[in-house]
Amino acid sequence: MKEKQQHITDRNESGLSNLTDEELWVSSAVADDTQQYDVDQAFERFRKRTGLDQSGKQSYKWYRTWSVAAVAIVLLGLITVTAYWQGSRQIQSNFSDIVVEAPLGSKTKLTLPDGSTVWLNAGSKMVYSQGFGVSDRRLAFQGEGYFKVEKNDEMPFLVQTHDVNVTVVGTKFNFRNYPEDEEAVVELLEGKVALENQLKEEAVRYLSPNEKMVLHKATGEMDITSAKVKEATLWTENILLFDEDLLPDIVRELERSYHVQIEIENEDLKQTRFYGQFNQLEQNIYDVLDMLSETGKLKYHEEGKVIYLK
Structure with a gap:
């Protein structure tokens, strides 16, 4: 053991x-x-x-x-x-929205947090987050604006409207899309923009410098053509240019620019086109109407605060 x-x-x-x-x-x-x-x-x-x-x-x-x-x-x-x-x-999530408007009869210029510059034409409105440039560069827009966008490949600049969205990285373009207008127009001066049709399903379209996109709101059709795009930004210098435009379009532009009310009494005038260039700082609304009257195609008179064309 x-x-x-x-x-x-x-x-x-x-x-x-x-x-x-x-x-x-x-x-x-x-x-x-x-x-x-x-x-x-x-x-x-x-x-x-x-x-x-x-x-x-x-x-x-x-x-x-x-x-x-x-x-x-x-x-x-x-x-x-x-x-x-x-x-x-x-x-x-707690960022507030910032609303910038250009009242009728005036224009507004501002610099966004990312360094981009925007001119807003009369009667235009832009909404963007207080945190713009933190995680995205997205804004809602209506009216007419000239955009000079600072380049940022990693964070595209997106302009959203009811009819068409415009996405860019860094460029210069003019965007016109008033709610009451029959067309939305984008004209590109530099760089490249992507266009997303919100009215009709189709592939993304692209603009190159000296090209213009016209979106017909009634049909959703999008046309791209060559254009003298520098003329599109003349309004930033207080110049009004009408290049064979229809009278109803001219009237809307005059109402916004001069903050007046104009009525077209003669229905035939709505199909009439006019050409003219005016300086807002030197010519008032009556100077413009006098020059349009000199074409012999229309006459005007004023009753109260309304100007009538016939």
Whole structure:
């Protein structure tokens, strides 16, 4: 019996000698897992059993402390990133809309947060977020505007309207789309623009410099032709140019530019076209009407605040 006990003891001692301190520590911890587990007491029993000195305990406590600290740092990092992401989304969702309008009889020029410049013609309106340029460069628009867009390949500049959307990276273009007009017109001076028809399903169309797009609102048809696009921005210099335009279109332009009310009494006049160039700063509404009358195609008179054409 003594020989058998000695054989078992020798085998156990031989096995223990091949294990590391960590393996021994795990073994002794598992051995007592049926009792309420106390880490410090278990380690103390293990130290007495193996003859491990006090420095081992200090090393273990140091390891435990830094393990907890490392987990805390990781959790803190995750919490920080999550809080930043949620905070950023919350801030963006709380951005207010900024509304810019050019009253009838006047024009407005402004610089957007991304450095782009916009001229708004009389009776025009533009709405964009207070966070414009943070995650996107998108704005809603109606009327007439001349846009000089700062280039940003990673964040396209989008002008949205009911009839057609215009997307650019960096360019100069004139966009005319008053709600009451029968046509929406985009004329490109520099760069390239993408046109998305909102009235009729079709592929995205593109404009090159010195080209003009006309969208017919009644049919949704989009036509692209060559044009003298520099003339499209004359209004920014207070010049009114009518190039064989129909009288109803001219009347709408005069009403916006001079803030007056004009009625066409003679229905036949609605199919009449006129050519003329006027300087708003030097010529008032009556000067313009006098020159149109000199063509012999119409006459005008005023009753109260309304000007009638016949």
